[in-house]
Every structure is written in C-alpha cells, then in structure tokens.
Amino acid sequence: MEKIAVLTSGGDCPGMNAGIRAVVRKACHQGLKVVGIRRGFEGLMERDVVSMDSSSVSGIIHQGGTVLKTARSSFFKTGEGQKIASEAIKELGIEGLVVMGGEGSFRGAYALDKDWNIPCVGVPATIDNDIAGSDLTIGFMSAVNVALEGIDRIRDTATAFDRLFLIEVMGRTSGFIALWAGLAGGVEVILIPEIKTDLNEVCRKLKEGRRRGKTSSIMVVAEGDEAGGAFEIGEKIREKIGYEIRVVVLGHLQRGGSPTALDRILATRLGSAAVGLLIKGERGKMVGMVSNQIKVFPLEYAWKGEKKIDLSFYDLSQVMAT
Numbered sequence: 001m002e003k004i005a006v007l008t009s010g011g012d013c014p015g016m017n018a019g020i021r022a023v024v025r026k027a028c029h030q031g032l033k034v035v036g037i038r039r040g041f042e043g044l045m046e047r048d049v050v051s052m053d054s055s056s057v058s059g060i061i062h063q064g065g066t067v068l069k070t071a072r073s074s075f076f077k078t079g080e081g082q083k084i085a086s087e088a089i090k091e092l093g094i095e096g097l098v099v100m101g102g103e104g105s106f107r108g109a110y111a112l113d114k115d116w117n118i119p120c121v122g123v124p125a126t127i128d129n130d131i132a133g134s135d136l137t138i139g140f141m142s143a144v145n146v147a148l149e150g151i152d153r154i155r156d157t158a159t160a161f162d163r164l165f166l167i168e169v170m171g172r173t174s175g176f177i178a179l180w181a182g183l184a185g186g187v188e189v190i191l192i193p194e195i196k197t198d199l200n201e202v203c204r205k206l207k208e209g210r211r212r213g214k215t216s217s218i219m220v221v222a223e224g225d226e227a228g229g230a231f232e233i234g235e236k237i238r239e240k241i242g243y244e245i246r247v248v249v250l251g252h253l254q255r256g257g258s259p260t261a262l263d264r265i266l267a268t269r270l271g272s273a274a275v276g277l278l279i280k281g282e283r284g285k286m287v288g289m290v291s292n293q294i295k296v297f298p299l300e301y302a303w304k305g306e307k308k309i310d311l312s313f314y315d316l317s318q319v320m321a322t
C-alpha cells in the first residue's frame, strides 16, 4: 500500500482535527503518501483533494471543527453518487480510505467498501455518542463539557432569581449528552428518549421540590425526547402547574470549541489505529475504544450492534436530586 486518504463527514465535532493529524502523521511515519479529501463524500465526488504531510497538520490538535471541512451529501447515498466517488478514488490512486464521522458516514464507507470495492476503515466521531463498538466517540466528552458549562452558568442565574429552567441539549435520537451533562451538573430532572417521559411525574417532582424548600430547579432534555422540544415541554409544564419557566436551547454551541484532553487522546489513538488496519490489509472495519482498549469491529456493527445508555447514571441522578 502506497497511498491512503482521509475525510471527515456529517456533523463536525471537537477532536476531528486531532484525528486527521493522527491519520496523517501515522501514515507519514509508515512511509505512505496521504491525501485529505475536503467536504466529505461531497468533495470526494468532486475530486476536491489536497496532499498532506506531517507539517500540514501542525498546530491543529487543539482546534474544533475540521480543517478538511465536512458535509452531508444526499447524492452520495445514490448508486450513481457512489460510482462517481469510487471512480475518483481509483483515478487518484488511493488504496485505502479513513472515514471519520458518525453513523451516516459509516454507512457511506460501508457502501463504498462492499459495493464498490474501496477499502475503508471508520473512526467514530460524533458528539451524539450513538455508535456501537466504542464506549465513547470522538467529540462526545467535549460536547458534554460545553453543555455542563451551560448548566453551571444557568445554575447561577436560576439560584439568584429563584427560577425554573429547562435546557435542551443535542444528541439526535440518543440521550447520552443529556444524561452525562445532567448528572455532572446535578440537575433536578433529566429527560431522555431512552426513558418514557411522564410529564405528570415531572410536575409532581417539581412541586415536591418546592414543598421541601427548593427555590430553583434545572431540567435537561435531550433534543430527541418523545415529549417534544424544550419550548413545547416548557409550555406544557407551565399549563399543568403554573410555574414560570425559562427555556434555553444550547444547540450548535455544543459542536464547537477546543476538544478535551480525553477527546484528543481518543482521536490520536483511533486515527493511528485506523491507518494500522489499512496497512495490515484490513477493510470494511471500524476502530473503537472499549474499556480503554482499541477494538476492531465490522463497519456495520456501528448501527447493528448494541449501544445502550447506562441507566444506572439515570437512577443515580434521581437519588442525587432528592
């Protein structure tokens, strides 16, 4: 193998640059040529590539976003798009591709590998942490820390003003960010898609808190909760018990900023391991971190495997909120 490529795809997250750096530096260390593909699969179809060497990834380990840029491409999901992408890979002399991103990106890598004979390896990077095969995905802990900082700041004003706040965090259809940030922030109520939301019970808890002398409370809701968006839930609670409630949607704040030490180390280990796999001739695989060990799974394990939220975190948050 002489030449590999790396791309980032889907929602950007802190740590992607550390991952790109790891792929490039490991490839150079092993004597491979490496190119970066800009704007994910969209850029691949347009042959938007850049040659990279060790110096092209200097000074990026601490930066959020992705120097290669990213995109979500609906055209790439079609057979026609994948054909164009695979022709581009072959024309550019690329013998292996590292795809860094979330589930949608892994599905793209899977199609390229299986249907178009392009050796691909996936590196899980998404703030949502919803990929099986890795305890944590790159970007998740950084997003949790941003959400936590938001909770802490809101706590100050909630306490000062004796107010009830509802904070919505990202996570697509999973509640990882809400659960981890909520537990770390000591919030009173956590609403996640993995646990059925009973708003009557939520209102009972809030009233009970007031009865015990609590003058302010913070609730965290995951954007994918089945009870609806934060504004809708806030309005329902106001209608049920008449409490004044302030709603904060943290949104894309959670996707930006410098990655935590954990995310940088995770990205460095996983990016390097992905190149190692390609060199060994492995393909159609993803790398993950399980109990602090690098593990290798088939790409499809990312969405077919089980990635369960740890419900003991939820139980603990309930105990702590009493």
Ligand code: F6P
Pocket: 011, 102, 126, 127, 128, 170, 171, 172, 223, 255
């Ligand atoms: O998958 C990452 C993520 O930030 C989700 O948490 C969120 O639902 C989605 O992407 C937002 O996507 P967009 O940036 O396209 O609005």
